[in-house]
Amino acid sequence: xxxxxxxxxxxxxxxxxxxxxxxxxxxxxxxxxxxxxxxxxxxxxxxxxxxxxxxxxxxxxxxxxxxxxxxxxxxx
Amino acid sequence: xxxxxxxxxxxxxxxxxxxxxxxxxxxxxxxxxxxxxxxxxxxxxxxxxxxxxxxxxxxxxxxxxxxxxxxxxxxxxxxxxxxxxxxxxxxxxxxxxxxxxxxxxxxxxxxxxxxxxxxxxxxxxxxxxxxxxxxxxxxxxxxxxxxxxxxxxxxxxxxxxxxxxxxxxxxxxxxxxxxxxxxxxxxxxxxxxxxxxxxxxxxxxxxxxxxxxxxxxxxxxxxxxxxxxxxxxxxxxxxxxxxxxxxxxxxxxxxxxxxxxxxxxxxxxxxxxxxxxxxxxxxxxxxxxxxxxxxxxxxxxxxxxxxxxxxxxxxxxxxxxxxxxxxxxxxxxxxxxxxxxxxxxxxxxxxxxxxxxxxxxxxxxxxxxxxxxxxxx
Numbered sequence: 001x002x003x004x005x006x007x008x009x010x011x012x013x014x015x016x017x018x019x020x021x022x023x024x025x026x027x028x029x030x031x032x033x034x035x036x037x038x039x040x041x042x043x044x045x046x047x048x049x050x051x052x053x054x055x056x057x058x059x060x061x062x063x064x065x066x067x068x069x070x071x072x073x074x075x076x
Numbered sequence: 077x078x079x080x081x082x083x084x085x086x087x088x089x090x091x092x093x094x095x096x097x098x099x100x101x102x103x104x105x106x107x108x109x110x111x112x113x114x115x116x117x118x119x120x121x122x123x124x125x126x127x128x129x130x131x132x133x134x135x136x137x138x139x140x141x142x143x144x145x146x147x148x149x150x151x152x153x154x155x156x157x158x159x160x161x162x163x164x165x166x167x168x169x170x171x172x173x174x175x176x177x178x179x180x181x182x183x184x185x186x187x188x189x190x191x192x193x194x195x196x197x198x199x200x201x202x203x204x205x206x207x208x209x210x211x212x213x214x215x216x217x218x219x220x221x222x223x224x225x226x227x228x229x230x231x232x233x234x235x236x237x238x239x240x241x242x243x244x245x246x247x248x249x250x251x252x253x254x255x256x257x258x259x260x261x262x263x264x265x266x267x268x269x270x271x272x273x274x275x276x277x278x279x280x281x282x283x284x285x286x287x288x289x290x291x292x293x294x295x296x297x298x299x300x301x302x303x304x305x306x307x308x309x310x311x312x313x314x315x316x317x318x319x320x321x322x323x324x325x326x327x328x329x330x331x332x333x334x335x336x337x338x339x340x341x342x343x344x345x346x347x348x349x350x351x352x353x354x355x356x357x358x359x360x361x362x363x364x365x366x367x368x369x370x371x372x373x374x375x376x377x378x379x380x381x382x383x384x385x386x387x388x389x390x391x392x393x394x395x396x397x398x399x400x401x402x403x404x405x406x407x408x409x410x411x412x413x414x415x416x417x418x419x420x421x422x423x424x425x426x427x428x429x430x431x432x433x434x435x436x437x438x439x440x441x442x443x444x445x446x447x448x449x450x451x452x453x
């Protein structure tokens with residue numbers, strides 16, 4: 001089983017959380033899970049919209065102490 | 077105290093010059109020395125490439141001799157590092173030298189990797205190298221009308237460039253009197269037209285006003301150069317006559333070869349800008365893995381913090397400043413108007429309407445850069 005890799009995109013306006021996630025997803029292997037950390041509340045909607053369109057898999061999404069933890073699995 | 081700066085771009089040059097001034101006394105009394113190793117004897121003002129692509133600057137305006145930009149007390153060698161031996165506090169260079177240090181600053185920058193997208197280099201034009209910018213200008217000059225597609229690789233240096241090139245394309249074709257024969261379509265990787273929300277809020281009505289179509293959630297995946305079709309990871313495609321691309325980037329190969337960071341980006345502390353796990357190694361500019369814009373501006377502000385802290389550590393045994401994520405980017409909104417975005421880790425930019433004075437300020441800065449990189453501005 002692949003380990004979960006953390007993508008720390010807290011407090012970033014540019015390049016921003018989704019752009020950071022896309023960068024790391026491009027380099028990840030199929031089956032890898034990435035956990036995106038974000039303090040931007042928009043991320044909770046932005047990430048699933050991209051993940052669903054591109055065809056990866058949303059694993060989980062939860063807010064812990066003002067930080068969103070969003071897990072995504074690369075499927076292709 | 078032996079301070080070694082690896083890389084002679086914006087970040088490395090400002091660190092070295094700033095330090096040379098702060099440590100002038102220590103250097104004179106032989107208590108400190110600053111050495112810079114670079115891969116080139118030339119220094120390029122990279123933001124100027126956008127102007128080269130539109131015939132507004134000539135390539136030779138973008139270069140100065142690196143040595144001429146450095147304080148005289150800095151020892152400068154064109155001898156790129158091939159091996160970083162961080163646990164021994166030394167590097168090995170292309171010429172075979174072993175150079176020990178007490179403090180290391182890694183400022184090797186980034187490189188474009190259009191080859192990561194099949195067909196992109198063959199099918200498109202870009203302005204991220206001198207050769208490419210000249211080629212793009214000639215392609216624009218020969219273009220008589222049709223579909224112009226703009227696509228954006230991830231990650232990329234200069235996050236403002238996609239909108240700037242779009243506005244410039246509009247103005248360029250308008251000036252040539254063929255704007256009505258050109259359909260411009262902008263494609264962007266995330267679900268708004270710029271990653272900075274306030275830039276997206278500003279640019280969207282501007283695009284509408286000048287007749288630029290846009291598609292979001294478009295990550296360029298492949299270009300069929302023969303049939304002139306660009307395809308996205310998300311499953312959409314665009315048939316183009318002229319394709320302009322912002323290339324994807326990686327850190328330099330030497331960083332990857334030495335396994336200092338995935339993708340060539342070195343894991344870096346956000347505020348002290350030290351390489352994670354090493355108290356005497358600093359990282360500046362594009363080389364970091366920080367979620368900060370890869371721009372000369374970020375490198376500049378980071379470099380000032382690094383230089384001040386290295387100097388204060390020598391003088392009082394303590395760092396005195398934290399990097400707060402500050403970035404200041406000019407935004408050219410065509411050939412005669414500009415605005416800017418200034419932000420940090422905590423505060424988003426508050427965009428002002430573009431105006432002509434800000435454009436002229438940017439044009440002036442294109443010359444003032446040489447003062448800035450010397451650490452005087």
